[in-house]
Amino acid sequence: MKDILVIRELAAEYAQAAYSDKNKEKIRLHKAVNDLHMIRPIVLIDEIPWGEMETGDELTLRCADADLRKLERRLRRILFQWRHMPADMVLPDYIGVEKVIHSTGIGVEVEEELIEGEQISSHKYHNVFREKGPDMLHAPVITYDRQETGRQWEKVGEAVGDILPVKLVGEATGYGLGCKTWDTIATLMGADDLLFGLMDEPEFMHGLARRLTDIFLNTVKQYERLNLIDMDAMYCHCASALTSGMQKEAGDLAHNNLKKVWGRGLAQIFAAVSPQMHEEFDIRYMKEAMEPFGYVYYGCCEPLDQKIDILEQIPNLRKISITPWADVDVAAERIGSRYVLSGKPNPSRLSLGRPDTEEVRRELSHILAACRRNRCSVELVLKDISTVNGNPQCLFEWEKTAMELVAQ
Structure with missing residues (x-):
């Protein structure tokens, strides 16, 4: 009974935020950016070092039940961010219960030496392709565990269903369901063998890319057929996914449609290869991989300012990631008003735990000025925040400055 009271209190506070005029206005701003009719730039904060965020007891878990404790952690983190560093975060007006999905894998497992840290870990990957080639890779078999999903949905529904709707949600097409061929190969070969392979064994590397694209x-398409895609996702990985395009209909929930969700590549x-090599080994396959989707968001931490022209080959491209290692002036000029510029401010400025407001102001002003000059729709996404050196206040100050x- 105590667990239920804890969850209900959090759910009531969440409902108040989700149904607020503030949340509705943020949704309007998100859509305007992704529709390429920006009202103003939006600011998002993600990949937060939660182990360093405790300032009182706001994040302290009180539920004993494992299922409710998991939901409690999610709600406490959302509400903490809403109170202290909301920026332009948006909330769905329901509690989502994730569908339980299983995969048989792609035929190989990562072999690595791992040094685990509190927030991030260090990986040294070994080449699993030393003796075998692409033929060892195969498509997974995806299955939906209806029984376990139903159990969790009923439990959460009984706890908070009279406060706000409880809805089954599938996988969002961000990083988890994104086309990350070369991230996958990097974990199966190691970075050095991958990069040398592009030069020394191009046919072999093309074989890997071909197989992983398939x-x-x-x-x-298995996810689509099994209705396991989150058709109402508000985010594509850490970026905004809200748009007036790809309008959903009631039938899309029962019969998923890739043309009404974002693809991610x-x-x-x-980051370490030329535009020509990037085009040959990735864009060539990415064009095929992204064709089924409604809109496409491309990029992560790789600098793309010198590669906008090759990205334009990707069908349905709508958003491009521009990292701290890219020249935002060049990128904004080449992107113009045709795509959303997803600007990634440098999270390392927070690592010392001291808010350097002037440096943050300089960096963000530079990004915004480049986008204003070139009529870019822009979102600022602060992510990969490995540490704030135990001082969450510097993250709160970053948010105030950005807003x-x-x-x-």
């Missing part, structure tokens, strides 16, 4: 397409390891600047 596996990606097979996988997302990335090739982070290709002040986008309001100008």
